[in-house]
Amino acid sequence: MKVKVQTLDAKASGDIELNDEIFALEPRADILHRVVTWQLEKRRGTxxxxxxxxxxxxxxxxxxxxxxxxxxxxxxxxxxxxxxxxxxxxxxxRDFNPSLNKKVRALGLKMALSSKAKDGKLLILDTLTVKEFKTKSLLAQIGKLGFGNTTLVIDGDMVDNGFALASSNIPKLNVMPAVGANVYDILKHETLVLTRAAVEKLEARFNG
Structure with missing residues (x-):
């Protein structure tokens, strides 16, 4: 599946080929429900x-x-x-430590990513590098990109420090590295934004 890549200035930056086995699956509500329920129960403290x-x-x-x-x-x-x-x-x-097969967890994450791609709520950015570490400047850029009411931005190994600082005061905009990608946070936000580095990390995570 080929998707357009943009910069933070909403300019075209080529295309990227997404793995159909990760971003083009047919989402199943029962799988997503099982994974989200497992995640929320794991968060509970005894x-x-x-x-x-x-x-x-x-x-x-x-x-x-x-x-x-x-x-x-x-x-x-x-x-x-x-x-x-x-x-x-x-x-x-009380025991709040449920178990869920790793294959089901992996399948749930793939379906969560696929659901965003299917609904047209997936954006791919080249990088998150910003010129100014200012919230006002970043808000202007986000307005051109068409972020939704709630947005989750996923970067590669580490989130760009300048972007993290500039976005820290923006409500309903959350950022995380690729290692933290999970079904609950992806489905919770209206728009999912991935960088090229994030796509590489996610695909390597499943292929590895």
Whole structure:
């Protein structure tokens, strides 16, 4: 699949041949749903378990008289109202570490990239090099390129430092290196922007 390459100034910079096995697949909602669900569950942190009455090592012997002590009647020292007692209804450890086959994860990323190409929401830029590290100048360039309401920009090994600085104050514009490309962030944004270096890294990631 041949796609036009542009510069940040919205000028033509030749063409690039995209691998059809990565950018021209037919997206499947079930695969994308499985991968996104897996990603979001992996992000969840497990709570630190608290010790309840059955977990506290304290005496279970009745420590006071039933009557005549002037205090409430208690059966043991593990009650939540005592210092060192077990916590009532405390947090318990839950497993949020699901597994998903690597082939399914790779297929999901390919389909996410393909869905953007199919919808015409994929832009290829030559580089992200900017002349001025100013947000105002970058906004003018982005306006010519036709970025969507939300845009994800993916570069090669590292995001160009000047572009990262200039774009840091632009809302709904996120940047990341190619190693961080994932299904959830790609689908979450309206427009996907890849540099030539990003395309090379992504294709090498699947071919390797």
């Amino acid at each position: 709570a630190r378990a608290a010790r309840e009455r059955s977990d506290v090592a304290r005496s279970g012997k009745k420590f006071g008289r039933q009557k005549g002590g002037g205090t409430a009647r208690h059966g043991d020292r593990r009650a939540p109202i005592f210092i060192g007692g077990g916590k009532a209804h405390g947090p318990r450890v």
